[in-house]
Amino acid sequence: MTEQEPREAVPPAVDAAExxxxxxxxxxxxxxxxxxxxxxxxxxxxxxxTALGEALSRAxxxxxxxxxxxxxxxxxxxxxxxxFLGRAAAGGAVVALGGCVEIGADALPYHPVxxxxxxxxxxxxxxxxxAVAGQEGELARLLPELGEMDRGHLETDGRARLFELTAxxxxxxxxxxxxxxxxxxxxxxxxxxxxxxxxxxxxxTDSRMLIVATFRADDLHRRHPLRPALAExxxxxxxxxxxxxxxxxxxxxxxxxxxxxxxxxxxVLDRIFDRSEGNAxxxxxxxxxxxxxxxxxxxxxxxxxxxxxxxxxxxEAQRVVRIAAEGGSEVEFRLLATVTGRTEDELIEILRTVVxxxxxxxxxxxxxxxxxxxxxxxxxxxxxxxxxxxxxxxxYAEALEADPTLVRPAELTGRLAGYWFGARDAARALPxxxxxxxxxxGRHAFAEQHQLxxxxxxxxxxxxxxxxxRTMRQGVEDGLGLAFSPDVxxxxxxxxxxxxxxxxxAGERERALALCKRALRTLEGDPSPxxxxxxxAGDPLRAAWFWxxxxxxxxxxxxxxxxxxxxxAQELVQGLPPSVVHAEVLMNAAYWWAVHQPxxxxxxxxxxxxEICRLTGAEIAGLAAQxxxxxxxxxxxxxxxxxxxxxxxxxxxxxxxxxxxxLRGYGxxxxxxxxxxxxxxxxxxxxxGSGLADRHGLPDIASFVDGNLAESLTQLGRWSEAxxxxxxxxxxxxxxxxxxxxxxxQRAELTLARGAYEETxxxxxxxxxxxxxxxxxxxxxxxxxxFAIALAAADGxxxxxxxxxxAEVGDGIPSGHQRxxxxxxxxxxxxxxxxxxxAVAEPGRAAAxxxxxxxxxxxxxxxxxxxxxALMIEAELVTAEDGDATAPWxxxxxxxxxxxxxxxxxxxxxxxxxxLITHGGGGARETAGELLRQAETVARELGAAPLExxxxxxAGRARIPLRQADGEAAPPRRRRWG
Numbered sequence: 001m002t003e004q005e006p007r008e009a010v011p012p013a014v015d016a017a018e019x020x021x022x023x024x025x026x027x028x029x030x031x032x033x034x035x036x037x038x039x040x041x042x043x044x045x046x047x048x049x050t051a052l053g054e055a056l057s058r059a060x061x062x063x064x065x066x067x068x069x070x071x072x073x074x075x076x077x078x079x080x081x082x083x084f085l086g087r088a089a090a091g092g093a094v095v096a097l098g099g100c101v102e103i104g105a106d107a108l109p110y111h112p113v114x115x116x117x118x119x120x121x122x123x124x125x126x127x128x129x130x131a132v133a134g135q136e137g138e139l140a141r142l143l144p145e146l147g148e149m150d151r152g153h154l155e156t157d158g159r160a161r162l163f164e165l166t167a168x169x170x171x172x173x174x175x176x177x178x179x180x181x182x183x184x185x186x187x188x189x190x191x192x193x194x195x196x197x198x199x200x201x202x203x204x205t206d207s208r209m210l211i212v213a214t215f216r217a218d219d220l221h222r223r224h225p226l227r228p229a230l231a232e233x234x235x236x237x238x239x240x241x242x243x244x245x246x247x248x249x250x251x252x253x254x255x256x257x258x259x260x261x262x263x264x265x266x267x268v269l270d271r272i273f274d275r276s277e278g279n280a281x282x283x284x285x286x287x288x289x290x291x292x293x294x295x296x297x298x299x300x301x302x303x304x305x306x307x308x309x310x311x312x313x314x315x316e317a318q319r320v321v322r323i324a325a326e327g328g329s330e331v332e333f334r335l336l337a338t339v340t341g342r343t344e345d346e347l348i349e350i351l352r353t354v355v356x357x358x359x360x361x362x363x364x365x366x367x368x369x370x371x372x373x374x375x376x377x378x379x380x381x382x383x384x385x386x387x388x389x390x391x392x393x394x395x396y397a398e399a400l401e402a403d404p405t406l407v408r409p410a411e412l413t414g415r416l417a418g419y420w421f422g423a424r425d426a427a428r429a430l431p432x433x434x435x436x437x438x439x440x441x442g443r444h445a446f447a448e449q450h451q452l453x454x455x456x457x458x459x460x461x462x463x464x465x466x467x468x469x470r471t472m473r474q475g476v477e478d479g480l481g482l483a484f485s486p487d488v489x490x491x492x493x494x495x496x497x498x499x500x501x502x503x504x505x506a507g508e509r510e511r512a513l514a515l516c517k518r519a520l521r522t523l524e525g526d527p528s529p530x531x532x533x534x535x536x537a538g539d540p541l542r543a544a545w546f547w548x549x550x551x552x553x554x555x556x557x558x559x560x561x562x563x564x565x566x567x568x569a570q571e572l573v574q575g576l577p578p579s580v581v582h583a584e585v586l587m588n589a590a591y592w593w594a595v596h597q598p599x600x601x602x603x604x605x606x607x608x609x610x611e612i613c614r615l616t617g618a619e620i621a622g623l624a625a626q627x628x629x630x631x632x633x634x635x636x637x638x639x640x641x642x643x644x645x646x647x648x649x650x651x652x653x654x655x656x657x658x659x660x661x662x663l664r665g666y667g668x669x670x671x672x673x674x675x676x677x678x679x680x681x682x683x684x685x686x687x688x689g690s691g692l693a694d695r696h697g698l699p700d701i702a703s704f705v706d707g708n709l710a711e712s713l714t715q716l717g718r719w720s721e722a723x724x725x726x727x728x729x730x731x732x733x734x735x736x737x738x739x740x741x742x743x744x745x746q747r748a749e750l751t752l753a754r755g756a757y758e759e760t761x762x763x764x765x766x767x768x769x770x771x772x773x774x775x776x777x778x779x780x781x782x783x784x785x786x787f788a789i790a791l792a793a794a795d796g797x798x799x800x801x802x803x804x805x806x807a808e809v810g811d812g813i814p815s816g817h818q819r820x821x822x823x824x825x826x827x828x829x830x831x832x833x834x835x836x837x838x839a840v841a842e843p844g845r846a847a848a849x850x851x852x853x854x855x856x857x858x859x860x861x862x863x864x865x866x867x868x869x870a871l872m873i874e875a876e877l878v879t880a881e882d883g884d885a886t887a888p889w890x891x892x893x894x895x896x897x898x899x900x901x902x903x904x905x906x907x908x909x910x911x912x913x914x915x916l917i918t919h920g921g922g923g924a925r926e927t928a929g930e931l932l933r934q935a936e937t938v939a940r941e942l943g944a945a946p947l948e949x950x951x952x953x954x955a956g957r958a959r960i961p962l963r964q965a966d967g968e969a970a971p972p973r974r975r976r977w978g
Contacts, residue, residue: 071244074281109445144410150656159444164697191447246278306379393422426462446505544572583618598816675819677865755945782820793831829876868895
């Protein structure tokens with residue numbers, strides 16, 4: 001432990017000229033005052049400063065780092081950070097500090113980040129404005145001074161975009177300088193701040209950035225939300241945790257000597273050390289009481305200890321301190337003047353005394369005050385009488401309503417909600433909570449919106465009925481978010497709907513489901529599908545909305561495939577005039593049909609959904625329904641019409657509201673093109689979509705599209721490019737489990753083709769949860785089943801191949817899933833062909849071949865890719881039956897040569913060569929050799945180990961050279977096969 005030379009305190013410049021200084025400038029002078037009870041010497045903490053310094057050095061070198069400084073209240077976290085920031089600034093770093101608020105955190109989402117960004121804007125000015133150019137509307141959710149917020153992107157993808165844009169802004173600002181971002185009192189952080197911080201810790205990978213956060217370790221009870229977050233943070237290699245311990249006896253001696261200017265006696269030192277137990281803040285408080293000889297001494301309770309300094313103030317100063325305590329963690333000077341009823345000059349004089357006594361201190365913005373330590377504010381607030389607290393809450397609220405300029409505009413609704421709730425006035429608190437919830441939703445702070453609306457539920461019964469209705473209608477106008485907003489009546493069911501949506505967006509699906517059940521009991525009694533007496537005759541539209549919401553939630557929770565819920569919603573809206581709810585119901589129903597049972601019913605539902613969306617102006621639902629319709633039209637055989645409809649979605653001008661659905665459209669068009677074998681076109685579309693999603697800060701969509709891009713690159717034989725795309729997809733932050741699982745399917749495809757079977761199994765095991773739940777979708781189960789069949793075939797387990805096929809196919813491939821069905825049947829047919837001659841395979845071969853042929857009969861083949869796959873399957877089956885497959889393979893190779901898939905063609909040429917060697921006559925051997933050499937070149941260049949091994953084995957058995965004596969490939973003859 002080391003200590004530093006004392007630094008001389010700078011006395012306040014107060015003279016007769018002070019009266020000429022404006023009040024708001026004059027009160028900032030209070031910041032120059034220093035308490036005689038605060039040590040001017042920084043004591044100890046050498047190890048902690050070293051850790052901070054090392055992190056700063058690594059950030060200076062371009063390696064982003066993060067430190068979390070924990071310790072009990074009063075142990076000296078703030079003092080340590082102040083000392084470190086002084087050193088960092090002296091070294092040229094730009095420092096931005098933001099503190100979490102204790103009261104009303106849910107109503108002030110992102111507060112510490114907003115405060116830090118505001119500090120950066122003051123320091124960097126035009127440079128920051130240039131860095132956010134073009135994204136002001138989105139980033140205004142964090143820094144309202146940038147302008148008006150965009151009204152779009154109000155779902156979870158919009159929040160992902162906000163997080164990504166924030167990371168990019170910080171990276172730009174930290175590109176050529178070191179940027180230190182400090183978030184104090186993280187134990188009070190709102191959930192949105194914690195989630196944004198989690199994102200930044202992963203996303204900031206290439207900048208001179210250091211994040212430092214402090215938290216009270218003694219506040220982290222077992223259920224505190226920061227506990228799991230810290231555990232998550234600490235697993236990152238860039239994160240270090242520093243635990244600040246109490247001072248030992250020698251350090252307390254140094255602290256007291258610095259405070260008093262002389263060494264304490266052993267008796268005083270023993271007394272203070274024993275009672276403070278080394279807590280730096282308690283040492284200061286005890287020094288104030290014991291060394292100054294404060295009358296009456298102190299009691300053993302912590303509250304009494306903390307209140308000693310306040311009680312030593314003049315009565316009027318004590319009154320100001322009590323009022324300030326109820327104002328929150330920070331209170332604006334003008335607001336405090338209004339609530340105390342003092343003029344600015346009078347308040348400044350009182351604050352001089354309070355600041356001089358080290359009770360309050362000015363904030364960095366020069367406009368607000370906070371308690372020198374949060375423990376003291378807690379003690380003062382806790383000492384207020386219940387009636388006194390509610391009266392002060394009312395006075396704060398009334399002051400803000402009379403003059404909203406007393407606080408920043410972005411904080412007004414949240415502060416009002418907190419003050420009116422504290423005033424216990426339901427008639428005023430309910431509208432304030434609803435308004436704050438709408439504002440939180442506009443900032444993508446869904447968890448905070450949810451908590452504010454839960455508060456509204458508490459207040460509802462105590463507010464007048466007409467006020468409740470008026471409040472709900474106003475909330476919807478302000479952006480609270482309800483699908484049936486044109487039909488809002490303002491009753492309790494409307495509030496339940498708003499809370500359910502907020503809970504879902506906040507990830508609280510269980511709570512959202514409970515709220516839907518409660519609403520449906522109110523609307524129609526028993527909410528179980530199929531229950532009798534469930535007519536919802538009085539309000540079928542809202543009942544349908546809640547059933548649609550249940551449909552979403554139960555699917556997300558894997559408790560249902562969603563059919564019963566969405567089917568009942570359709571029943572409820574049948575015969576009703578077109579509405580936004582009707583549009584949402586049909587859009588979701590069409591998607592269900594398309595995913596599970598594509599066909600005439602699905603097509604009709606999608607057509608109705610598109611039309612209803614058009615009539616009701618439900619643009620976003622309409623675009624989603626149009627994408628579903630495009631798929632279904634392609635399934636009927638009208639490929640160009642379906643593709644044109646899907647491309648039309650992608651060609652829409654991007655707006656904040658439609659960006660999510662339009663950019664997902666690129667992924668849908670790419671996978672549609674891939675499914676019909678137009679792999680080159682699919683790559684072009686996917687590359688554009690992935691780039692756009694990245695530029696718009698939507699990592700989940702970018703990775704979703706990248707999965708489709710890698711799928712097509714794989715078929716084109718561009719495996720190294722596919723590797724890079726997949727690495728990019730899994731490397732992004734903010735990617736959902738569903739998207740990660742889809743990307744994992746493409747990783748499995750590549751590892752399987754390379755013969756890395758254990759790696760394939762590992763990838764499938766890691767990602768299998770999301771596809772193997774109780775209600776999986778055929779598009780994924782068919783793919784995973786194909787992988788399992790291929791792995792079983794590679795192990796020579798033909799009986800397992802047959803069992804897997806029977807389990808997945810049953811009576812046939814599900815309608816509309818031919819793009820997944822044909823490859824699955826091919827793997828099974830190829831396994832049968834490779835297993836011929838095995839004793840274990842003979843007994844069931846005929847039945848297995850018959851099952852595959854029966855499954856083929858139900859699959860459309862109007863696309864060249866599917867027709868080629870069908871020919872290859874038949875050729876494999878002829879081989880499995882020990883027939884002469886030369887003709888079938890000749891036809892299959894000719895068909896595959898018209899496609900753009902070298903891997904499939906190499907496999908087909910291998911099989912034809914095998915048939916020629918087995919059954920061919922004169923000249924067949926030379927042709928087979930040419931085919932094998934062509935196939936071997938592709939397999940070797942790609943690294944398709946299993947295919948290359950098969951080619952080598954066949955060539956060896958047939959004594960066909962693949963290479964000349966010098967190792968070069970044997971020269972090909974004039975090619976007949978392409």
